[in-house]
Amino acid sequence: MRKIAIIGNGISGITAARHLRKLGDDEIVVVSGETDHFFSRTALMYIYMGHMTYEHTKPYEDWFWTKNNIQLLRVWVQELKPEEKQLLLSNGEHLSYDQLIIATGSKSNKFGWPGQDLPGVQGLYSYQDLELMEENTRNIQKAVIVGGGLIGVEMAEMLRTRNIEVVFLIREKEFWDVVMPKEEASLIGRHIIEHHIDLRKETELKEIIAGDNGRVNAVVTKSGETIECQYVGLTAGVSPNINFLKESGVNLDRGVLVDRYLRTNLPDVYAIGDCAQFSDPLPNRRPIEQVWYTGRMHGETVARTIMGKDTAYKPGIWFNSAKFFDIEYQTYGHVWNELKENEQQFYWEHPGGKKCIKFVYHKESNQLLGVNTFGIRLKHQVLDQWLGDKRDIFYVLKNLREANFDPEFYTRHEQEIVECFNRQHPSASITIKSGIFSSLFS
Amino acid sequence: MRLIQTTGLILFLLGFAIFIGSFFLSNFQITKEQLEEVLTESEIKTLEPHLQHMVNQEYGSNFSFIHDLNQTFIEANEFTMETYGLSKVDLEAIAGSSGASYPRDFSLDVLDQVFNSGDEVDIFKKKAFTDYGGWLDQRAYESREGLLGDLGSVAENFNKYGIIGQKGFDKYRVKDLKYELAKSSSTGPVKDSPWLFLGLTYALGILGAIMYILPKIKSDGPPGIRNNNIHFSPMKHRGWLGIVTGTFFISFYIFLYYFPEYMTNWIIMVDPVSFLLKGSPAGRFFLYGFLYTLTILVMGTRMLINYRHSNYQIARTISVMFFQTSFAFLIPEFLLRLNKPFFDFKNIWPLDYDFFFDNELSTLINSGSLGIFMLGWGIALIVLGVPILVYFFGKRWYCSWVCGCGGLAETLGDSYRQLSDKSLKAWKVEQWMVHAVLVFAVVMTAGVLYTYWTGSSEILGLNTYGIRETYGAWIGAGFAGVIGTGFYPLMGNRVWCRFGCPLAAYLGIVQRFKSRFRITTNGGQCISCGNCSTYCEMGIDVRWYAQRGQNIVRSSCVGCGICSAVCPRGVLNLENASEKSRFNKPVLIGNDSFEVRE
Numbered sequence A: 001m002r003k004i005a006i007i008g009n010g011i012s013g014i015t016a017a018r019h020l021r022k023l024g025d026d027e028i029v030v031v032s033g034e035t036d037h038f039f040s041r042t043a044l045m046y047i048y049m050g051h052m053t054y055e056h057t058k059p060y061e062d063w064f065w066t067k068n069n070i071q072l073l074r075v076w077v078q079e080l081k082p083e084e085k086q087l088l089l090s091n092g093e094h095l096s097y098d099q100l101i102i103a104t105g106s107k108s109n110k111f112g113w114p115g116q117d118l119p120g121v122q123g124l125y126s127y128q129d130l131e132l133m134e135e136n137t138r139n140i141q142k143a144v145i146v147g148g149g150l151i152g153v154e155m156a157e158m159l160r161t162r163n164i165e166v167v168f169l170i171r172e173k174e175f176w177d178v179v180m181p182k183e184e185a186s187l188i189g190r191h192i193i194e195h196h197i198d199l200r201k202e203t204e205l206k207e208i209i210a211g212d213n214g215r216v217n218a219v220v221t222k223s224g225e226t227i228e229c230q231y232v233g234l235t236a237g238v239s240p241n242i243n244f245l246k247e248s249g250v251n252l253d254r255g256v257l258v259d260r261y262l263r264t265n266l267p268d269v270y271a272i273g274d275c276a277q278f279s280d281p282l283p284n285r286r287p288i289e290q291v292w293y294t295g296r297m298h299g300e301t302v303a304r305t306i307m308g309k310d311t312a313y314k315p316g317i318w319f320n321s322a323k324f325f326d327i328e329y330q331t332y333g334h335v336w337n338e339l340k341e342n343e344q345q346f347y348w349e350h351p352g353g354k355k356c357i358k359f360v361y362h363k364e365s366n367q368l369l370g371v372n373t374f375g376i377r378l379k380h381q382v383l384d385q386w387l388g389d390k391r392d393i394f395y396v397l398k399n400l401r402e403a404n405f406d407p408e409f410y411t412r413h414e415q416e417i418v419e420c421f422n423r424q425h426p427s428a429s430i431t432i433k434s435g436i437f438s439s440l441f442s
Numbered sequence B: 001m002r003l004i005q006t007t008g009l010i011l012f013l014l015g016f017a018i019f020i021g022s023f024f025l026s027n028f029q030i031t032k033e034q035l036e037e038v039l040t041e042s043e044i045k046t047l048e049p050h051l052q053h054m055v056n057q058e059y060g061s062n063f064s065f066i067h068d069l070n071q072t073f074i075e076a077n078e079f080t081m082e083t084y085g086l087s088k089v090d091l092e093a094i095a096g097s098s099g100a101s102y103p104r105d106f107s108l109d110v111l112d113q114v115f116n117s118g119d120e121v122d123i124f125k126k127k128a129f130t131d132y133g134g135w136l137d138q139r140a141y142e143s144r145e146g147l148l149g150d151l152g153s154v155a156e157n158f159n160k161y162g163i164i165g166q167k168g169f170d171k172y173r174v175k176d177l178k179y180e181l182a183k184s185s186s187t188g189p190v191k192d193s194p195w196l197f198l199g200l201t202y203a204l205g206i207l208g209a210i211m212y213i214l215p216k217i218k219s220d221g222p223p224g225i226r227n228n229n230i231h232f233s234p235m236k237h238r239g240w241l242g243i244v245t246g247t248f249f250i251s252f253y254i255f256l257y258y259f260p261e262y263m264t265n266w267i268i269m270v271d272p273v274s275f276l277l278k279g280s281p282a283g284r285f286f287l288y289g290f291l292y293t294l295t296i297l298v299m300g301t302r303m304l305i306n307y308r309h310s311n312y313q314i315a316r317t318i319s320v321m322f323f324q325t326s327f328a329f330l331i332p333e334f335l336l337r338l339n340k341p342f343f344d345f346k347n348i349w350p351l352d353y354d355f356f357f358d359n360e361l362s363t364l365i366n367s368g369s370l371g372i373f374m375l376g377w378g379i380a381l382i383v384l385g386v387p388i389l390v391y392f393f394g395k396r397w398y399c400s401w402v403c404g405c406g407g408l409a410e411t412l413g414d415s416y417r418q419l420s421d422k423s424l425k426a427w428k429v430e431q432w433m434v435h436a437v438l439v440f441a442v443v444m445t446a447g448v449l450y451t452y453w454t455g456s457s458e459i460l461g462l463n464t465y466g467i468r469e470t471y472g473a474w475i476g477a478g479f480a481g482v483i484g485t486g487f488y489p490l491m492g493n494r495v496w497c498r499f500g501c502p503l504a505a506y507l508g509i510v511q512r513f514k515s516r517f518r519i520t521t522n523g524g525q526c527i528s529c530g531n532c533s534t535y536c537e538m539g540i541d542v543r544w545y546a547q548r549g550q551n552i553v554r555s556s557c558v559g560c561g562i563c564s565a566v567c568p569r570g571v572l573n574l575e576n577a578s579e580k581s582r583f584n585k586p587v588l589i590g591n592d593s594f595e596v597r598e
């Protein structure tokens, strides 16, 4: 029986632990300084907004860990000593291991702005950040958020539930247009404004200023404008949380460098999740993937390798999802913010301006390459299949009903979408397959 | 906007305060005429001597009035017992002189000598002894003690069951009379102007509620899920306000079911409505139905506004509002007006636990073809309606689209759905408890039908009337009412449906084993956030399934669709589809690193 230590009880570390337990009976110790139990980081916003309590965000009841014989240690790891196969813990003790998984996640980016460490200025990543935010935003009137990504928009939504005025500074022309094509980016932008967020496009932060009490009091933008506020949220991305590994001898770049098997340069040491960086990334994939789903898949995969079934990380078709205030977003395959050469797109937007769908397909072969959908739910399984089978846009539109995942009685738009396509491509004249009655008695 | 809402809240609270105030706001004065109206002639004779001091006496509070009334019935019954009870002396006399020789055969003929005066009391005692002690006739006894022993048990039975039922006031009659007397002898402002009070309470309350609710369309921002601050709310997170509200609900039900005589003012207030609808005065269940329906309509409007972005929620809410207003409230009242049996066409046994009670059956059978139709309809719902509709749509067709209990849970109770317990332990308790109630309901009904057909009230040593009385008091009133609704702010809005409703158990068994309904999960999209589980009113840990890509097939799921509505990643969908795909292998799409999933 080996002793497997896992640093980090986030989705990647915990998934690894669960799968290790499923596959064998080694001793498993999960170490984390953040919380006693695994909770869903993606739900942090809902705790602040009062939708849920911390307890609700724990995906497994507390007895689960004892029942599955997974030991949990609430302590920080200060140092990795690979020669002795030991971890030095913040309580002064040592933890030895036979196999080690590093799954330490991320921390918020700070770009050296003057005043970025003032009281009242913070990022949002950990449970402690959330507690701090609760403190920092008590009885304040106005906040500034810097950096327009997913966490930024979540923070804006959080603050609005406390009736705090929000000024949202984004460097880009449209919200998140480094990832989103412009139609979608502007749709979200409009929705953000509808929620009474003061969205300032193409505005960069220059410095953060303290007031007499030493707390943040205002920010100054690069154009010289001063915006008074009592809170600043820094949400300009995250980066791997690996400082404690600097001296350990494990190869680092921005993250812990790993091969396709999630192995580091050190024997018996693996890295997964947000903190792992592929030295040789897969085509069309980023070297560091900071999403929930990939963290989970890393965990599933590394457990097999450690159990002796060497398994390379081979993610399937890319997918992701998010919610911007009330608008749900899903994506399958690849939709880049700019069309690539050989790519063509078809975009449909509902007259109400809160739903849209975009298909990107190959210019010559018409093969579907990616889909973005807002306000319409699609079936993951169907899109995965279509993209995997290299279906063309005509097939996809014709069968679009099959892919819908909206609740019953929702207004369906497939007909409109296909008519719109036909108008733009008169030669296509696609007729949509009706799906309503076939499904009732299937 | 805020101003309208605040005014609304104030008006609502004012209406509510007047409603509560009116509970204490009556005087009572019993007159001779009222006694004659409410009591039978012989009852007056029995009661009058003990009631003398109450007649024409003014009472300023329901508590003192009912206290005295209680006293009156106790005294009257004690007196009756003394008068008509078989005393030791009677028994000694029946047993004959101690000098008689044993063994000997006992004969009932002795009664003619013992009860020989020919007055009413003797005639009664003689008949009663013959009824209860007939089995002693011609029995052989070894000793006088043996005989006395048997005589004693006859007397005991008779004193216990025979006298009060025939000559005094049994507990049911006492309950009715207390209520009737209180209602008819009540005086005061409410009695004088019920319309005014109807306006000051209901109209004001509804107006206030609507003023509070409607502006949410604008003040809550664009349509979408707004569960903001729920877990900080003193009302929705078992805070002080939730406890106060729960206490109010619980007290209301306790008075309604067990002490209706105290709430006569509330009933008098709705008399005018009752007269309009069915041409006769209101009873406590009219009040209940009226209040219940209004609550569903007002809180249903709130639901419609909160979920105005979801057509599923809109359709479902309109459906429960419709079925409550028409099927549960108006149609039965109109039927009464037409002299037809009171009948709720959507209520199904065993939720409708008295459907097979002898009095109910006789009413239906004696009401001509309509009655027979009702009987057939009720049975068809049980044997055909439930399985067929659950097969096609899941139990939701009933529980969250039609049912009255469900209707209240989904409207008034919506704010409390997050309070249901999601633990595995709670699930275990639930399975055990709800099925136990189902068994109880079936056994109780079997006993009732046995008695109906055979006339014998005893089966396997159990008294069928006893069983049905226990069921009615503990399950029908206690569990479904007091706990079912009273505990909304404490344990969530489906306590009854989840732990107690025998119909839900029956629907659930069909749903689990033979149905096309399931909640599907969307590939690998779940982020384990927990919104679905938190807002599941049935306490299903939805996330547990979603995060491993497994369809949710659970007997308890009422298909309210809220998990799907609150899921921020579009993971959950309520579907009816081929049974084959129902129990899927848990699969999370997206990882091609290995083929076969463990």
Ligand SMILES: Cc1cc2nc3c(=O)[nH]c(=O)nc-3n(C[C@H](O)[C@H](O)[C@H](O)COP(=O)(O)OP(=O)(O)OC[C@H]3O[C@@H](n4cnc5c(N)ncnc54)[C@H](O)[C@@H]3O)c2cc1C
Pocket: A007, A008, A009, A010, A011, A012, A013, A031, A032, A033, A034, A035, A041, A042, A043, A044, A045, A075, A076, A077, A078, A103, A104, A105, A106, A124, A125, A126, A150, A151, A154, A241, A244, A272, A273, A274, A275, A289, A290, A291, A292, A293, A295, A321, A322, B527
């Ligand atoms: C607010 C927010 C919203 C998000 N929403 C989404 C979303 O909607 N969809 C999505 O796909 N992704 C989302 N993400 C990203 C997603 O949460 C992360 O990609 C994912 O949680 C990473 O998981 P992980 O297991 O790699 O690391 P983490 O979840 O970060 O877990 C790492 C753990 O290790 C602990 N740790 C670190 N260093 C040490 C040490 N030295 N000693 C001991 N313990 C240590 C940390 O405290 C932490 O508990 C969101 C992130 C945030 C912050």
Ligand code: SF4
Pocket: B525, B526, B527, B528, B529, B530, B531, B532, B533, B542, B543, B546, B547, B566, B567, B568, B569, B570, B571, B572
């Ligand atoms: S609400 Fe949706 S994303 Fe959140 S746990 Fe449930 S299914 Fe998963």
